[in-house]
Amino acid sequence: MQSTKSAMEAFEKLEKVGEGAYGKVYKARDRATGQIIALKKTKLHEDEEGVPSTTLREISILRMLSYDPHIVKLMDVKQGVNKKGNTVLYLVFEYMETDVKKFIRSYRQNGDNIPPQIVKSLMYQLCKGVAFVHAHGVLHRDLKPHNLLMDPKTLRLKIADLGLARAFTVPMKKYTHEILTLWYRAPEVLLGATHYSTAVDMWSVGCIFAELVTNTAIFAGDSEIQQLLYIFRLLGTPNEEIWPGVSELKDWHEFPQWKPSLISTAVPNLDENGLKLLWNMLQCDPSKRISAKKAMEHPYFDDLDKTYL
Template sequence: MEMIGGEANKGATAMEAFEKLEKVGEGTYGKVYRAREKATGKIVALKKTRLHEDEEGVPPTTLREVSILRMLSRDPHIVKLMDVKQGQNKEGKTVLYLVFEYMDTDLKKFIRTFRQSGEHIPSPIVKSLMFQLCKGVAFFHGHGILHRDLKPHNLLMDRETMMLKIADLGLARAFTVPLKKYTHEILTLWYRAPEVLLGATHYSTAVDIWSVGCIFAELVTKQAIFPGDSELQQLLHIFRLLGTPNEDVWPGVSKLKDWHEYPQWSPQSLAKAVPNLDEMGLDLLLQMLQYDPAKRISAKAAMEHRYFDGLNKDSL
């Protein structure tokens, strides 16, 4: 375990070093606990992840992923990976405990509180959260890393400071196939880019930008913009609003593995679908929801978009 900055070797196992307070979630890759570090009293999030069943010890790919995660978590908009500890489960299989900073809420819960109160999320807050999201995404994209599963649930927040941090980064490759589908929400398709839904095998940083666009619309309306409950329904939601894509708007679309002949819809007005978003916001959203991944705005370019003019970027 020396490869993980030597930290995993500091004596105590996860069970000795931490007191589990409660289970706070069932993530795609394992259970998540709120825990107290016994030595310091600090509250942390412990993410327990199983490794491939047939592995002896911790595979080098996982160690590599963890060191990437550790490097990325230097960015203020990425949840900080503080430590990694090895443990055994009841069957004697190796489990890793990833120790993250604890954040008190996430964007999904934050949006829900506004939906329940019937209030809109104030536009300066939407703008600040969006800028922080673009900044975090630009950082890991700059290191050649894709997230692939950005959604409100894994954007953690501090209610006091309104700081947003991206979680669950890079876990997709490091850990086993997702565990069984606990609830419908775990493997939500709502934020999934059309090229992924259509079976593209090679995809780019643009898949994350599509998700960011979906999250942007949801911050404004408090409702998912494309709430599909199957891959087909998900595509149809997208096509109904943005128009059915074709070779003119998206060269190569009809060659994708899961492309079929779909009903022909014309594009609808984004301004109608996302009322209460100003002209600049709609312009940015449209650039994020381009069909052709090559035409989608990058996170870095999004940070320079005029929608963010007037925002105190240095404080974020």
């Protein structure tokens, strides 16, 4: 890691493109090469060693994962000190022109739907990226359209913001609730499960799938309880028969008893194979949810040219 002086001199900040829980993100130019990059500035809470082990773990995970074409590439890490004397890390990522949230919004504003083959291509790339992350023992835990970066010309999709990723090969810690954006949050997380698996990401993938097809979030709750009610109203209220152990979860209540509706009522313009895949992703019981690897083999993708994906 290099000192901050070189970090600040090495890059010319062009504009702030985002601000996350972990710091600011800038579009910047590498003065040496002229290359446009994304600079993620992360302030650190000091501990004895300077850089916290959690941050070092995040960086090593990112380095490990970023050789996959569907993960945003971490190109460099620079360390420095800000005016207050706090340690600052600059993570240097490849720059991507847009994200899936903006992509969906551009179609919605024009009153158009994203063409089905584009939805299919984006979904395949997403499943492929998620399968890669999961195969390396990592959960993303915060998949949402905003975290899926895109090149609008080539329609290449890359997963970003693995900042919350935790290797689930380490002993299962009790995860905190406040992780995923509410709309993409799996029911087991909403119900207070403390031990969960790759299935949490697949729920998010299903929600993103529905949103790509309809331009609107399938479950847009503004509280945890409302989020659950929206999910149960469409998919049916789970019980011990459907989802063994559900009533033991910390935040389980007696919910209104809904029968499942056809998923096509919420996503009317999706073909039959697409609806079957979506149904497999949006299973309330996490053990019944399709894996990313299995999803890639689904008949929905049969007519997709996967040569360059």
